[in-house]
Amino acid sequence: MTTLVTPENLSSYPPPPQVPGLPLLGSTIQFLNRPIEFFLECYEKYGPVFGISAASQHYVVLAGLEANQFLAQERDEYLTSRKVFGEFAAQMGSENFLIAIDGPQHAYMRKVMQRGYSKSGLGPHLNQFLRLTHERARHWKVGETIYVRDQMQRLVTEQLGTALARHSSKEHFEAIRTFLGTLLDVFIIKRYPRAILALPFYQQARRKVMEFARLVLEEHRQVNPEDAPPPDLVDDLLTAVDWNGNPLKEGDLLAATVGPFFAGMDTVANTMGFMLYAILKHRDVHEKIRMEVEEHFANGIPEWRDLPKMETLYAATIETLRRYPVAPFTPRSARKDFVFAGHRIEAGQDILVINGLTHFLPEFFPDPWTFDVNRYIKPRQEHKQGQGVFAPYTLGPHTCLGAGAAEVQLMVTVGAILQAVDLELERPDYEIVTRVMPIPGPDPNFKIRVTGQRKL
Numbered sequence: 001m002t003t004l005v006t007p008e009n010l011s012s013y014p015p016p017p018q019v020p021g022l023p024l025l026g027s028t029i030q031f032l033n034r035p036i037e038f039f040l041e042c043y044e045k046y047g048p049v050f051g052i053s054a055a056s057q058h059y060v061v062l063a064g065l066e067a068n069q070f071l072a073q074e075r076d077e078y079l080t081s082r083k084v085f086g087e088f089a090a091q092m093g094s095e096n097f098l099i100a101i102d103g104p105q106h107a108y109m110r111k112v113m114q115r116g117y118s119k120s121g122l123g124p125h126l127n128q129f130l131r132l133t134h135e136r137a138r139h140w141k142v143g144e145t146i147y148v149r150d151q152m153q154r155l156v157t158e159q160l161g162t163a164l165a166r167h168s169s170k171e172h173f174e175a176i177r178t179f180l181g182t183l184l185d186v187f188i189i190k191r192y193p194r195a196i197l198a199l200p201f202y203q204q205a206r207r208k209v210m211e212f213a214r215l216v217l218e219e220h221r222q223v224n225p226e227d228a229p230p231p232d233l234v235d236d237l238l239t240a241v242d243w244n245g246n247p248l249k250e251g252d253l254l255a256a257t258v259g260p261f262f263a264g265m266d267t268v269a270n271t272m273g274f275m276l277y278a279i280l281k282h283r284d285v286h287e288k289i290r291m292e293v294e295e296h297f298a299n300g301i302p303e304w305r306d307l308p309k310m311e312t313l314y315a316a317t318i319e320t321l322r323r324y325p326v327a328p329f330t331p332r333s334a335r336k337d338f339v340f341a342g343h344r345i346e347a348g349q350d351i352l353v354i355n356g357l358t359h360f361l362p363e364f365f366p367d368p369w370t371f372d373v374n375r376y377i378k379p380r381q382e383h384k385q386g387q388g389v390f391a392p393y394t395l396g397p398h399t400c401l402g403a404g405a406a407e408v409q410l411m412v413t414v415g416a417i418l419q420a421v422d423l424e425l426e427r428p429d430y431e432i433v434t435r436v437m438p439i440p441g442p443d444p445n446f447k448i449r450v451t452g453q454r455k456l
């Protein structure tokens with residue numbers, strides 16, 4: 001499928017077919033408003049490789065199972081993350097931000113952060129996750145409608161910040177959201193020109209977040225070893241050395257300290273929004289999860305490894321990750337010339353691998369647009385069909401390091417919300433709308449109504 005070519009024979013392969021688009025806008029509107037549908041239509045018409053123009057950018061798109069397997073097997077030989085995420089990291093003063101580096105240095109830094117980002121690392125904090133969720137839910141008044149995306153972003157960021165960096169995000173939340181959202185919009189989605197980085201709203205947010213990172217780092221440095229709490233991600237970074245045996249540079253430490261406050265802001269929060277929608281839309285699923293939570297949360301929070309025993313809650317989590325992928329495309333650039341599916345790709349070209357496209361192919365997931373928790377119950381187990389089929393966290397060297405933690409967080413938090421309050425969709429016939437802002441998520445205007453507070 002993939003052939004490495006020499007400069008002499010590259011021109012004998014045709015370039016990928018180009019998807020026609022509007023003058024200037026290209027396919028921007030489809031990309032932002034109905035990304036999966038748009039890429040599926042292109043895949044059916046043009047095959048596994050095609051070119052699109054969106055957000056003033058030209059991308060070569062790789063899609064389908066072959067593309068996912070290519071990404072999974074690729075070892076930074078053909079693709080690089082540096083061009084896409086390098087400037088993002090530079091805004092935090094880092095040259096070695098995990099997502100922006102490749103090769104052996106990347107593999108090394110991943111190991112340094114593995115424990116801090118693992119689901120077992122979250123284990124001791126699950127009671128706190130439960131408490132933070134109940135506290136938030138207690139503030140929702142009966143009869144009130146709440147903006148799901150906003151509420152979930154605040155909750156998820158608070159949970160991860162306190163667990164992985166021992167610091168509340170509350171006072172800095174707006175700055176963190178603005179800083180991350182602008183970076184993603186400018187450097188990854190490329191919806192806005194980089195000129196907006198000079199504007200005061202962004203400069204202020206950036207300053208506030210970097211001061212916050214300095215504070216969190218300093219607090220960790222000041223901990224008295226005599227009565228030190230169990231080490232978290234930031235402690236691990238402070239004691240680590242880089243691949244040359246030197247202490248990590250201050251810029252890299254600061255950016256890595258911001259990491260936990262960025263990690264769930266859009267990813268987990270958007271998935272949680274979709275999950276609440278899907279559960280409230282399916283009464284039978286809702287009822288089963290309520291019963292599971294009543295049984296398993298009766299004596300406090302279960303151990304993280306026992307959470308999948310709540311079969312419907314677990315299946316609803318996995319089905320939400322499939323049906324509503326919040327990271328369905330992986331941005332890269334070509335490190336060298338190569339041929340994919342008979343078409344030439346040239347060094348330096350911007351690439352999008354649509355890792356979430358397979359979730360919507362009926363040969364893998366029959367009736368793919370239907371939310372169906374029974375897919376994961378034996379014997380179907382549709383998420384276990386081999387490499388590249390189910391890929392909500394993308395594939396390859398940069399596969400999400402917090403994937404296990406994310407699932408634990410989703411199950412505990414959604415379980416705790418349903419334990420604390422009765423909820424319904426604002427209108428029973430409401431159909432969720434996906435918006436790319438800055439990654440795919442529920443429309444920010446999606447609201448749910450609180451119909452009761454439960455006794456805890």
Ligand code: HEM
Nearest residue numbers: 098099263264267268271327393394398400401402405406
């Ligand atoms: C539903 C939730 C989540 C989804 C869908 C998701 C998805 C992803 C994806 C697609 C990437 C790769 C991006 C790329 O290379 O272009 C990634 C990377 C990463 N994620 Fe997640 N993520 C989620 C939650 C989390 C959480 C909760 C954490 C931390 C606790 C986390 C930590 C990370 C880290 C550290 C990386 C960088 C890995 C590397 O570059 O080697 N993620 N995530």
